[in-house]
Amino acid sequence: MDIAKYPSVSLHNVAETVPAEWANDADRLCRVPATVGERLNEVACERVRHPTGSEIRFVPRSEKDTIEITLSAVERTRVRTFWGSFQPWEPTAIGPEPKTLELTIPDRLTELTTTETGRFDPHVCRILFERFHAVAVHDISGSCRPPAATELPDKRYLAYGTSITEGAASSATHMNYVSHVARNCGYDALNFGCSGSAYCESSMAEYIATRDDWDVATLALSVNMANTGGFSPDEFDERADTFVNTIAEAHPEKQIICVTLFPYFDDVTESGDSEHANAYRDALRSIVAASPHDTLSLIDGTELMPLSGLTADLLHPGDKGMKAIGDSLAKVFDSDQT
Structure with missing residues (x-):
């Protein structure tokens, strides 16, 4: 290097x-x-x-x-x-x-x-x-x-998540939800999305925990584990608990928002498994509720965007969905700062 x-x-x-x-x-x-x-x-x-x-x-x-x-x-x-x-x-x-x-x-x-x-x-x-x-x-x-x-902006927003966080289906890098949040709130952005591979690994949590160059964060956890990763809700619960609290413990003064699964095909298709998806959402909700860190909070990903904001794969948000997520998260950050 x-x-x-x-x-x-x-x-x-x-x-x-x-x-x-x-x-x-x-x-x-x-x-x-x-x-x-x-x-x-x-x-x-x-x-x-x-x-x-x-x-x-x-x-x-x-x-x-x-x-x-x-x-x-x-x-x-x-x-x-x-x-x-x-x-x-x-x-x-x-x-x-x-x-x-x-x-x-x-x-x-x-x-x-x-x-x-x-x-x-x-x-x-x-x-x-x-x-x-x-x-x-x-x-x-x-x-x-x-x-x-x-x-430059005087505050930094850090985002961890899947290909959705990376902006896989947005028309350009400045059109993903991370960029929308940063623009709306006047932040700079640090994007640590991991397409197809956001498995709440301890090495990534420890790395984010060691960084002191961010002020607020979102952790969108994690459709990769629910969909293609093959992790059971119990395995997700164990990994996500360690991931979230490792970061929050290292930064007790910083606002960290955990985001449950956005709406996707498991919720709305005949072959989908809505029970599985909701088990993931419930697990993350319980992790945040049980955490001793007051600056850790949760928002339901299904409330951040409409189903019509997805692309035709019913997984990745398009530009409409990205904007909706970004606008909704920005309002949460703004309301917590007033």
């Missing part, structure tokens, strides 16, 4: 870099350290090496400076270059061959006469990555610096 190799930028939601397997002299962005990932299940170990919610951030030292950032990805994917809260007209495609982005502050943003520009300073360039494929940095050049604390 050598994040210090890039002192002129900030690598957000990146714990370390490792050599990219598909390119020479390139650094793959990873959301958790390898020492944590290697203790997770095989799928989660790979998922946390994908850049869901990761960003490269910098501020040009002058409005005329051009910054060059060379990237590649193991397969064709897209990045989106935001300036502060202002999104780009369209995404940029990258792939296995290195591609250099040439970035200068857009002219009209240099002429702004208002300070009502959202939670980020508009001079902060933010390269947002999708969840689908691994990404690596080859080179960064030009006169720039990492954003100052005053140019």
Whole structure:
């Protein structure tokens, strides 16, 4: 790991870099350290090496400076270059061959006469990555610096969960529910979703517990265990109890919301098993009720979005569902702060 190799930028939601397997002299962005990932299940170990919610951030030292950032990805994917809260007209495609982005502050943003520009300073360039494929940095050049604390949100929201947390069926990374919560509440976001592999593992709980760079959190637990993981409600209860209380015990002053299963096919189809789904919800509800930690609370995932917010697989929320979840969770955070 050598994040210090890039002192002129900030690598957000990146714990370390490792050599990219598909390119020479390139650094793959990873959301958790390898020492944590290697203790997770095989799928989660790979998922946390994908850049869901990761960003490269910098501020040009002058409005005329051009910054060059060379990237590649193991397969064709897209990045989106935001300036502060202002999104780009369209995404940029990258792939296995290195591609250099040439970035200068857009002219009209240099002429702004208002300070009502959202939670980020508009001079902060933010390269947002999708969840689908691994990404690596080859080179960064030009006169720039990492954003100052005053140019960023002053609170951070951490989210753990499944592919739903990663935003699997949202149309873009900034359209998942984690991003909606962050925008609505004025937070920065740390996304630790693990598609198909959020098994409430103690190594992930211990890692989150050691981090002190977040203020509020949601733990969406866990349709992966209920659906494809093969865990009984009793096994889920044991794992989730340890997971939730490990984090809450390490951060007794921080608001942590546990989210039960969102509505999905087990609730509404002939072949589904609503009793199984509700047993999971009841288990998490009991864990939170029995916890000695006052800042730990629970919200029923079925109340956060309508069934019509799902995609046709009746599992993953689409853009409508993601917005509904984000808006609903943001109201919970806002109400608890008033």
